[in-house]
Amino acid sequence: QVQLVESGGGLVQPGGSLRLSCAASGSINAIIQMGWYRQTPGKQREFVATQSSGGPTTYANSVKGRFTISRDDAKNTAYLQMNSLQPEDTAVYYCTAQRLAKVYWGQGTQVTVSS
Numbered sequence: 303q304v305q306l307v308e309s310g311g312g313l314v315q316p317g318g319s320l321r322l323s324c325a326a327s328g329s330i331n332a333i334i335q336m337g338w339y340r341q342t343p344g345k346q347r348e349f350v351a352t353q354s355s356g357g358p359t360t361y362a363n364s365v366k367g368r369f370t371i372s373r374d375d376a377k378n379t380a381y382l383q384m385n386s387l388q389p390e391d392t393a394v395y396y397c398t399a400q401r402l403a404k405v406y407w408g409q410g411t412q413v414t415v416s417s
Contacts, residue, residue: 303328303329303406304326304327304328304329304330304333304399304401304406305326305327305328305406306324306325306326306397306398306399306406306407306408306409307324307325307327307408307409308322308323308324308395308396308397308408308409308410308411309322309323309325309411310322310323310411311395311411311412311413312412312413312414313414313415313416314387314413314414314415315415315416315417316387316388316389316415316416316417317386317387317388318387318415319383319384319385319386319387320384320387320413321381321382321383321384322338322381322382322384322395322397322411322413323379323380323381324336324338324379324380324381324382324397324399324408325377325378325379326378326379326380326399327378329401330378330399330401331401332401332402333355333399333400333401334354334355334400334401334402335352335353335354335355335398335399335400336352336353336371336373336380336397336398336399336400337349337350337351337352337353337371337380337397337398337399337400338350338351338352338371338380338382338395338396338397338398339395339396339398340391340393340394340395340396340413341393341394341396341410342392342393342394347396348362349362350362350365350369350382350395351365351369351371351382352371352398353371353372353373353380359371364390365384365391368384368385368386368387369382369383369384369385370382370383370385371383380397380399382395384413387413387415388415389415389416390415391413391415392413392414392415392416393412393413394410394411394412394413395410395411395412395413396408396409396410
């Protein structure tokens with residue numbers, strides 16, 4: 303089992319920045335990919351970014367150039383640096399980790415972009 307705990311969400315003004323963190327614990331060996339998804343009420347959860355072991359990253363077109371995913375394997379933590387935030391980025395952000403054939407999810411952290 304892998305446990306994921308997100309932190310760093312909050313309220314930010316348009317154009318501002320936030321950094322989300324995702325701390326992984328438990329059976330963290332063989333985690334091959336970590337990522338971020340987000341969800342707003344009434345909508346499906348949508349892909350934001352992923353990073354595979356060894357470094358390759360992928361981003362949703364809507365966040366490309368504004369968001370950066372990274373990992374600190376020594377701390378078993380993944381990050382999502384979010385810059386130039388806009389109201390449409392408001393959502394609950396979920397961390398994911400893929401270990402072998404299973405995907406684990408965190409509990410989510412709320413990000414609200416509003417003036």
